[in-house]
Amino acid sequence: MAVDDRQATSVAGVFAAGEATGVGGADLATVEGRIAGLAAAASLGAATPDDRALRRRRTTLRAFAAALHRAYPVPEALLDLCGDDTLVCRCEEVDAGAIRHAVEELGAAEARTVKLLARPGMGWCQGRVCGFATACLTARYAGRPLAEPDLQAFAQRPIATPIPLAALADLADG
Ligand SMILES: Cc1cc2nc3c(=O)[nH]c(=O)nc-3n(C[C@H](O)[C@H](O)[C@H](O)COP(=O)(O)OP(=O)(O)OC[C@H]3O[C@@H](n4cnc5c(N)ncnc54)[C@H](O)[C@@H]3O)c2cc1C
Incomplete structure (x- = not known):
């Protein structure tokens, strides 16, 4: 999924981070998520802190991920x-x-x-x-x-998650 510098997708108001935008490891996913969260808040008019340090960290982590992919391709x-x-x-x-x-x-x-x-x-x-x-x-x-x-075939999933029946039974209206 393509995102811009703020982790924004081509759909207005939708931001993406982590593996949906490319495989780069947990640290990169977390940093991207924080940038996306700040950008989403800013898009709604919230005052947000300076995220330049996060962006620099993202650049470093992306470069590391790219180097890792080059050094260790999945061997045929x-x-x-x-x-x-x-x-x-x-x-x-x-x-x-x-x-x-x-x-x-x-x-x-x-x-x-x-x-x-x-x-x-x-x-x-x-x-x-x-x-x-x-x-x-x-x-x-x-x-x-x-x-x-x-x-x-393995990337497209509806937005849903399995829950136990007990979670439904515990709802106020049973
Ligand atoms: C076996 C394995 C080992 C790894 N080891 C390392 C490691 O040592 N170091 C490292 O840095 N990284 C490692 N990684 C990669 C790391 O796990 C990912 O980079 C990181 O988890 C990406 O975070 P994410 O939030 O993008 O995705 P995820 O952590 O995958 O989170 C996505 C979440 O969305 C949920 N979800 C997905 N689709 C739907 C849907 N349709 N509806 C509802 N919920 C949905 C999933 O259940 C999941 O909870 C490993 C990955 C794997 C698979």
């Missing part, structure tokens, strides 16, 4: 180590063989269909841990380079 050879019994999705216990089966036998052409047929990314973490690996394996088994639809 990692996929060579995946056998059919390699566990990919820990939440739903889906192994690489199930993903391969979905692509080669059931005709899944991209990761969203793999998700529907084999359930990787359907569990508690919603693909946060296994999403990238599933996307890479899907492309590999389909015999083509990784493509945007593979990555989007």
Whole structure:
């Protein structure tokens, strides 16, 4: 997701921070969140403190993240180590063989269909841990380079979160 210097998106009044804007680690996500919060408050007319120190810190952390990505790219050879019994999705216990089966036998052409047929990314973490690996394996088994639809399959989620039934039962009106 693209944001400007204030962490503002192209939608007026919507600010974004953290991994939604790129993978850079927890410290960067926190700093971006603080900048976004101040910018959101300022956009509503609140008096906000000077955020230049935060912006400098963001520049440093982004540079560090970029260097880390350059120094440690995900090695292509990692996929060579995946056998059919390699566990990919820990939440739903889906192994690489199930993903391969979905692509080669059931005709899944991209990761969203793999998700529907084999359930990787359907569990508690919603693909946060296994999403990238599933996307890479899907492309590999389909015999083509990784493509945007593979990555989007695990990125788009409705704004919702699971809650226990007890939370509903505890509401004032039962
Ligand atoms: C296995 C692992 C190890 C890591 N180790 C490190 C480390 O050692 N050091 C480090 O700096 N960083 C590490 N990171 C990265 C770090 O966790 C992230 O950079 C950081 O958490 C990003 O913060 P965030 O607020 O952007 O996203 P998150 O921390 O992912 O927070 C997003 C929140 O939004 C919620 N959410 C998402 N979608 C929806 C939706 N549709 N509806 C409602 N809620 C939703 C999620 O449940 C989550 O609570 C690690 C990440 C992983 C996955």
